[in-house]
Amino acid sequence: MSCILNIETATPVCSVAVSSNGKIVFERENTEGPSHASLLGVFVADAMAEVRALGLTLDSVSVSCGPGSYTGLRIGVSEAKGLCYGLGIPMIAIKTPLVLTQKVIETEELEANTLLCPMIDARRMEVYAALYDKELKVVRDIAADIVESDSYAEYLSNSKVLFFGNGADKCDDCITDSNARFVKGMYPSARYMVRLSEEAYAAKQFVDSAYFEPFYLKDFVATTPKKNIF
Structure with a gap:
């Protein structure tokens, strides 16, 4: 109780x-x-x-x-x-980032083997980000990242990655890998x-x-x- x-x-x-x-x-x-x-x-x-x-x-x-x-x-x-x-x-x-990821798990339809990447906006192309699987197990813990075109390439090469949060809203033009997915307006x-x-x-x-x-x-x-x- x-x-x-x-x-x-x-x-x-x-x-x-x-x-x-x-x-x-x-x-x-x-x-x-x-x-x-x-x-x-x-x-x-x-x-x-x-x-x-x-x-x-x-x-x-x-x-x-x-x-x-x-x-x-x-x-x-x-x-x-x-x-x-x-x-x-x-x-x-x-x-x-865990709160953001829990929201995505509860509200979005997720494909198999998709990694979840919540992003908190910092400044310019800088974010706090982490990667979890659909059971909220940590794939990569929270880190301070400068987002570039090859950011998260090691994860995108093996699976689809769903990016979300106010940091992700500014990254979809930069991360163009075919395995990258974005959910807009997630808070x-x-x-x-x-x-x-x-x-x-x-x-x-x-x-x-x-x-x-x-x-x-x-x-x-x-x-x-x-x-x-x-």
Whole structure:
């Protein structure tokens, strides 16, 4: 039995979702941002009111921890820390590329042997990217990449790769391999944190809310060849 508040603010989209035993019982999302400073507190207050109205007790807060926007992550993680400290409950941190990938798994029809490559925009042709299979197993962990025409060639030579996220939106003219596929307009959302946070809660994969820091884009250093940051 678990009731988890999920917070996603790593991109200009602000979203909150409450899950009870894996089922979403409350959700708010705004795609017109960035407006996290004015909206997140309201969304969380409404979420907590719904938790009380349903007779539930919040067991944990899960936050999307980047890489992503410095301001968005700071607001989201600060809110999560405050809630966890005030309520005396554990905090879960979910990497933003995993949230993006979970959304693709739940919403897109995927061909066999397709690799999934979430991309978080940084600047110019720089992105944070990772590669997963359809079971969310890590093929290549999160790295800071400068995208060029031959980027990800070692993966594209053996399988189809689906690129998505706000970083991928600027790369389709650069990556032209016949095995490359792109999904436009894909952004992370709190509702797609639910499965990930439920699994983390069951496994007691918590972070120290007093000292945890998200992964900020301000620390971005891209190299060629790729440089892992995790």
